[in-house]
Amino acid sequence: MDNLIKDFQVNCENCSLDAICLPRGLSRQEVEELSDVVKNDAVLQRGEYIYHQGDVFKGIMAIKSGSAKLVTNDDRGNEHILNVLLPGELIGFDGLNQNKHNCSAIALEVMGFCEIPADMFDDLCLKVPGIARELFKHSSETLNESQDLIVSSKRAAEEKLAMFLMSLSDRLKNRGFSPLAFNLPLTRQEMGDHLGLTLETVSRMLQQLQNNGLIEVQKKQIKIKDLQGLRNIYFSKTN
Amino acid sequence: MDNLIKDFQVNCENCSLDAICLPRGLSRQEVEELSDVVKNDAVLQRGEYIYHQGDVFKGIMAIKSGSAKLVTNDDRGNEHILNVLLPGELIGFDGLNQNKHNCSAIALEVMGFCEIPADMFDDLCLKVPGIARELFKHSSETLNESQDLIVSSKRAAEEKLAMFLMSLSDRLKNRGFSPLAFNLPLTRQEMGDHLGLTLETVSRMLQQLQNNGLIEVQKKQIKIKDLQGLRNIYFSKTN
């Protein structure tokens, strides 16, 4: 392979996300082997699909830039957003059980991603000792996030919004972005589809959080004015 | 080891659940190797813990008989039941991410289980080629179940109950139990904690399903009179 070209390619070894993505727990040599099987040249526009619900298991994908949503549609035409994915996060685990994807993954904005193709998956687990464990960790993380959403589903509307903004803020911070000012990659409708609210309620609750001095909101731009205040809404409303 | 004793022990090779538990996708030899590391003599009473939230990752456990619940408690003293586990189902994946358990697992009745101890986990994945893939499948199944619960969290109370009973019925059927008559291992409060309802609403909705001729309910005994009717409540209420 031509070294000149190779030097300009982003691979796992020189990716800026290595500390939060799959390579985080791997040795230098393991990362090299991983890098060899990873395809990393895909770019999508908002609305384009990474995979469709029902597709044969495509592989495990890592978001490199931009963001995506995991979606399942019910028979009433309602869209349920199971998760919102940021750079460094892995998707595709939903396809491992029945060898077909249990939900769709859709780009929320211009988005780049890498891929461990399905036919490499088992092989890679055998060849690279640390990779199975690392994949289990990511899978477990996904599971824990789902469980957080289940807990949040039983809370009041204002608390759901507070927890959603906190979660975004925390995860953006981990990725080196500003935790206090960011753009929502979702419409009000999509936030509602994620949190189990109508778009009107989402709008009203964002307004309310702003009126209480916790955030500033202008369309999709969010500024967090009082992070601790946001946390207090979600936690310790005990008594 | 004494053959006489060994003959009386239940292990993976002679377990009746092998078709739905971990061994389902493994070769005969792989099952033997699995059997060697699995501890399978634990029995618990209702209310006893398999592991506590916050515990160091203990391992992956398989329910052998009885049932269990996965629970997380919030700071307001509310219990959230993330899942109900039946024989052949695996728990513990929540501990793989941070090497500590993210929820508690509690017996719902007299319950037996097997265990792949944490310190065997990585080793086993390396030695038995098929086991990692099989574990990923179970982990993925757990994830898909969580996502089903997220979808159900946005439905009306009656539909939540219908889908819960359907899910139990389907899973009991897979395990060779009657899908049309069974005992709920949960109290009304616990069903509420699982579905995001109050115990009063659970009681009322069970009553309502009975009045509509779909089930017969007497305390914890459930008889399903019209399985298709139950399904119709959850699905195709489109228009």
Place this chain on the structure above:
DNA sequence: CGTATTATTGACTCCATTCAAAGATAGTGG
């Protein structure tokens, strides 16, 4: 038998939804 736990049922309340209307924004083509 008495106590604690669990379940049922009714009346009232409140929060999120629904329905409706208007305003803001982005994108397209003339």
Place this chain on the structure above:
DNA sequence: CCACTATCTTTGAATGGAGTCAATAATACG
């Protein structure tokens, strides 16, 4: 550049479904 359309957002008023509070009944258990 403006007009036009489609999409998204905000806001208000009315409705309804699940929660809350309360009382009673049934069951399990020591």
